[in-house]
Amino acid sequence: MTRRVRTRIAPSPTGFLHLGTARTALFSWAFARHHGGDFILRIEDTDVARSTQEAVDQIIAAMNWLRLDYDEGPFYQMQRLDRYRAVIDKMLAEGTAYHCYCTPDELDAMREAQRARGEKPRYDGRWRSEPGKALPPVPAGVPPVVRFRNPVDGDVTWNDMVKGQITISNRELDDLIISRPDGTPTYNFCVVVDDWDMQISHVIRGDDHVNNTPRQINILRALGAELPEYGHVPMILGPDGDKLSKRHGAVSVMQYEEGGYLPDAMVNYLARLGWSHGDDELFDRAQLVAWFDGHHLARSPAQWDAAKLNWVNAHVIKSTPDDALAALVARMLAQRGANVPADDRLARMCALFKDRCATLIELADWLGMYFVDVSPSEADLSAHVTDVVRPALQSLRGRLAEIDWDKGTIAATIKEILTAHGLKMPQLAHALRVLVCGRTQTPSIDAVLELFHRDVVLRRLQGV
Known part of the structure; x- marks a missing residue:
């Protein structure tokens, strides 16, 4: 580069930060970081009638959640009149x-x-x-x-x-x-002056701005300003090939946080919507910055794929440290009214269940059974808590009240009960899952039970 790389993202606070703008911000951020340059946040708020402080706050919150740190700003156009x-x-x-x-x-x-x-x-x-x-x-x-x-x-x-x-x-x-007649400058003019004053070297934006570019170049030339380089990325389409809409997931970026997605997963997935590095599908921020040199940007529209996002998010959940997941899930469980203890059990629960989850919501759903009473369905109760199994459940409850509470001892005790009552593991394990967990499928039942408080398990087995 012959000049210092300086990129910007300039959302309008007439609505929340959506996926297309978030992807443009990501590309601009990664390009600046790759070249050791600067990334600038600008709020284009000259549409006074439609701009809101709520939208400004949400834009900044979304940038912070995605961890797209900016070196300068936010600048507000209404403060530059x-x-x-x-x-x-x-x-x-x-x-x-x-x-x-x-x-x-x-x-x-x-x-x-x-x-x-x-x-x-x-x-x-x-x-x-x-x-x-x-x-x-x-x-x-x-x-x-x-x-x-x-x-x-x-x-x-x-x-x-x-x-x-x-x-x-x-x-x-x-x-x-x-x-305009009231003296308020228009979008295309403000953009030009901002890019000139802020010495923007590269403008990466959606290809709906292609028609604005020749006008802006002509104004820049009239001002005697150095031109930035432009890159216009194609739009993101829905899975049906139409323009991305709310029914496809074109909602506020922050709704993905509420939906249990991790920012690293969103960054990974958004980066692959219109950019590639060979066949690499999964990468971290450091790798993205190292690879994002401005090449390999796709000319064709990218297509939103919710299943692919879930796959990426599941990978990131699996690779996230258990204590970090526990802190995130604890907030979700607290919002549901669960009393989550401040000990290491929650991190151990995350370790046990995270491989089964595509979102933090799913993880919170799993872990909720440890803190909130469960309600097994009548169908599961009748199918698995049968007269054949009840005596074994009663015997097991008595033994669980007196043993050491650890996975190995619980496993050995279950085997003793199976032998004594002539049952197979699935018969007793399914009944235990239904009564204690409220569902028929879980990881290994001894590992699951170990993370319960003993009194909770005994209470849920009472009266079998």
Whole structure:
């Protein structure tokens, strides 16, 4: 790199941080970290009517949860209005921008006439001064907008990091409004000034911004600013090939935390939606940063796959230290009203059950039986707690009340009872699971029972 790498993510607080923006943030973060550069958070809040503090708070919370640490910011565009206005004043003075007094009705009539002629609707430049051109008289009481004087000839060409060379003719672009009648600058203008002031070297964003790029490049050139490199990543599609929607999982990133997903799993999965490193499917943050050099970004849309996310999350759960899982699950169980003891049992429970779980919700569901009374189904009770097994259960309860409470002794005691009553392990183990755990399937029953308090097991076996 000939200049310091500086990337940014610039969400609008008109809604929560969704998966597409989170992926763009991840790519921008990983690229900056790979090159030893800077990653900047910017809040594009000039849409005052729709922006909310709740959305700002959620965006920052999502960035923190994903551990996408930023080196500068958050910067807020509404706190930079004086800067934007100063740049606009300079452009007006230099002739790269001008006032336009068209009313909304005039613009509507202009577009209708163009459509009637089979032309593309666009501003016709009637307030753009040219040598020998007479402008209309300034109407009284009409606050003007400010428009950028876009070049009329030539092309805008850039080498996109994802799509390769893109060329758009200036004749396809009309004179963009850069300031509204009330003096509020518009999105495309604020972005340009922000990227210029913050010395952004690389802009990685969704390909819905491709049409904005030639306009922004022209404004940057008019300001004499150095251009960043652009990379436009394709959108994320739902499993049916349509645009990702709420029914597919296009919800707030923070809802994935609530759903029991780990941030490392989300980072791993999101990174693979539109980027690859050979055939590697599973990797940690350090590997992602080491590999993410800006190459191998896919040109085709990625497809959301909830089952694949669950598979990645299950892998991350298995590799997460048990005490770390215990801290996360303890909060979930507390939210359910469970009284979770502050000892090492919860970590041992996580170790026993985590291989069976794709989410922390599933892990909490498993461990809930240790802290909340269970309600076996009538079908399970009738199928497994039979008259043949009841005498053995009664004998086992008596023995469990007096033995040392550890896995080995519990296992030996169960074997004694099986021998004494002439039963097979599944007969007694299924009945134990139903009564003590409320379900028919668990890991090895001796390992499961060991982690219960003895009095809980005895109470659930009482009255068999």
